[in-house]
Amino acid sequence: MKPEFENIPLIKNEEKKRFEIQYNGHFAFIDCKEMSRQIALIHTEAEPELSGTGAAAAVVEKTLMYIENSGKKLLPFCPYVFAFIKKHPEWKRIVDEKFEGYNQL
Template identity: 60%
Template sequence: MKPEYLEIPLVKNEEKNQFEITIDGHKAFILYKEKPYATALIHTETEPELEGKGAGTAVIEKTLAYIEEHNSKIIPLCPFVFAYIKRHPEWKRIVDEHFKGFDE
């Protein structure tokens, strides 16, 4: 994550079912759905003003850390989150054991 994003807080917006960060008034977010056994990460998006600036990666890293801190697991349905975990396999430690997408 870019150093300028380290101090930006992650917000769990339960009304919108998204984890989000706000940078210069613009949002990057991940839509989620909580299951009893894990949190499905469905879609990552950044507002156009943040595209290509690392905000998507920052919201993924902050979301993964949040979920791990809360002793939960994830189901990485979002292609961007899935690709991030493939590049950073140490995060497989929080992927729900029923998710078989990395085995293929």
């Protein structure tokens, strides 16, 4: 994660069912579905003004930290999150072993 994102808090927006960060007045977020033992990450998006800043990667990494700290397992349905975990295989530790694409990570 780029240093400029380290101190930006992750917001769990219950109303919009997403995790988000705000940077320079714009949002990067991940739509999610939370269950009793798992959190499914469905879609990652950053507003166009954040393109190329690393905001999407930052919201993913912060969300993975949140999931790990919650003790829940990750279901990475979002292609961006899936690719992030392939690139950073240390995060596979929080992916639910029953996830269909687990062996491709």
